[in-house]
Amino acid sequence: xxxxxxxxxxxxxxxxxxxxxxxxxxxxxxxxxxxxxxxxxxxxxxxxxxxxxxxxxxxxxxxxxxxxxxxxxxxxxxxxxxxxxxxxxxxxxxxxxxxxxxxxxxx
Numbered sequence: 001x002x003x004x005x006x007x008x009x010x011x012x013x014x015x016x017x018x019x020x021x022x023x024x025x026x027x028x029x030x031x032x033x034x035x036x037x038x039x040x041x042x043x044x045x046x047x048x049x050x051x052x053x054x055x056x057x058x059x060x061x062x063x064x065x066x067x068x069x070x071x072x073x074x075x076x077x078x079x080x081x082x083x084x085x086x087x088x089x090x091x092x093x094x095x096x097x098x099x100x101x102x103x104x105x106x107x
Contacts, residue, residue: 007037015042016049 015035019026019042028046032039051059060068 007041011035011037012045016045019046020049 015031015037018035019028019031022031028043029039032042035042047056047059048062050056052061052063
């Protein structure tokens with residue numbers, strides 16, 4: 001179950017739209033104070049919107065994040081362990097490995 005969101009999605013969308021349509025671009029800290037949100041939250045929302053629009057190549061888009069998300073999610077059947085996406089975990093010392101784990105030999 002994901003953590004509850006601090007800010008509503010409508011506020012997030014409106015804040016990003018207000019920033020992107022403003023000319024000249026306002027100072028993020030000041031715009032965040034006007035909207036009542038943390039300036040780093042607004043900065044992250046703007047960066048994610050730019051990535052989704054294809055304006056940034058250094059971040060994953062929302063669709064790419066959702067596609068990769070199942071690999072790290074915790075599942076009730078895994079008893080608190082994260083899913084490994086099919087990759088076996090390798091251990092170099094038997095004392096560190098859980099029962100039945102694969103061990104690798106060190107040279």
